[in-house]
Amino acid sequence: MRCSICEDAAVARSSRSRKLLCSSHFMEAFEDQVAETLKAGRMIEDGDRIAVALSGGKDSTVLLYVLKKILAGEAVELFAITIDEGIKGYREDTIGYARRISEDLCVELKMISFRDEFGSDLDRIAKGRDQAPCTFCGVLRKSALNRAARDLGATKLATGHNLDDEAQSVMMNYLKGDIERLFRLSPRRPRPGLVPRIKPLRHIAEKEVALYGILAGVYPEAPECPYAHSSLRFEIRRMMNGLERDHPGTKGSVLRGFEKILSSAEDRPAVTPLSCCRICGEPSVGDLCKACHLLGRSR
Numbered sequence: 001m002r003c004s005i006c007e008d009a010a011v012a013r014s015s016r017s018r019k020l021l022c023s024s025h026f027m028e029a030f031e032d033q034v035a036e037t038l039k040a041g042r043m044i045e046d047g048d049r050i051a052v053a054l055s056g057g058k059d060s061t062v063l064l065y066v067l068k069k070i071l072a073g074e075a076v077e078l079f080a081i082t083i084d085e086g087i088k089g090y091r092e093d094t095i096g097y098a099r100r101i102s103e104d105l106c107v108e109l110k111m112i113s114f115r116d117e118f119g120s121d122l123d124r125i126a127k128g129r130d131q132a133p134c135t136f137c138g139v140l141r142k143s144a145l146n147r148a149a150r151d152l153g154a155t156k157l158a159t160g161h162n163l164d165d166e167a168q169s170v171m172m173n174y175l176k177g178d179i180e181r182l183f184r185l186s187p188r189r190p191r192p193g194l195v196p197r198i199k200p201l202r203h204i205a206e207k208e209v210a211l212y213g214i215l216a217g218v219y220p221e222a223p224e225c226p227y228a229h230s231s232l233r234f235e236i237r238r239m240m241n242g243l244e245r246d247h248p249g250t251k252g253s254v255l256r257g258f259e260k261i262l263s264s265a266e267d268r269p270a271v272t273p274l275s276c277c278r279i280c281g282e283p284s285v286g287d288l289c290k291a292c293h294l295l296g297r298s299r
Ligand code: SF4
Pocket: 085, 133, 134, 135, 137, 138, 225, 226, 227, 228, 231
């Protein structure tokens, strides 16, 4: 089959335009979509210093690559932050990949570890606890990323969340009935002490992010995290993949539906004001932040 724009062989059908595209037109359409998302969400302004949360997995690697490409010549700075959570047999490879891609792209990389930040690796922190390792991992990583981005003078923190991640997060918060957390998914809600987060890949399906990574020659062959199967997100991911297979477009409509609710909810619940955690000083709801709560810090 031929590309619908040129004579070259098609590699994929774009889920957005439904056109068959060759590799170069697929990549061009992908980059245009990221640029549109940045523009429509007013995610980036002149003078921004953008920290990219770089795990070394496919999404964050593609994010760093595509931002470096489409922001070339713009009045912004880009650097990367990698968090080593301390997951034996998994993070060694992906961290090595994060180092290599940032070197290849000439992007400064700052490494932070759970051991330095919280005194222990995730493997030890989560051992014998009731909550799933992903609960500790998500909360502690978010806290470490925000602190590092803020300390390094970032004005934006870019994460590689794709359409699949966003649709899963919406569903998770629906299922938990956590309306405040659901509304926190909305882009650009600045809060004191928190570096504004941007998600330039949030409208692009995971499989298209993967294909772009392969075509750009930056796809990391990473192993799967040994804890991935223990989370609620994993079950929701499986459910949503099944729905998408049987009813194509489900993931997109979950996210679009959420965005419609957001834009029409004039009386959306007020987001609880933040104070400072009495232990670590980071922004918190109440006097103890979620990271200190999970770690059992209570002095
Ligand atoms: S699967 Fe869970 S434990 Fe593993 S890196 Fe992701 S959030 Fe962390």
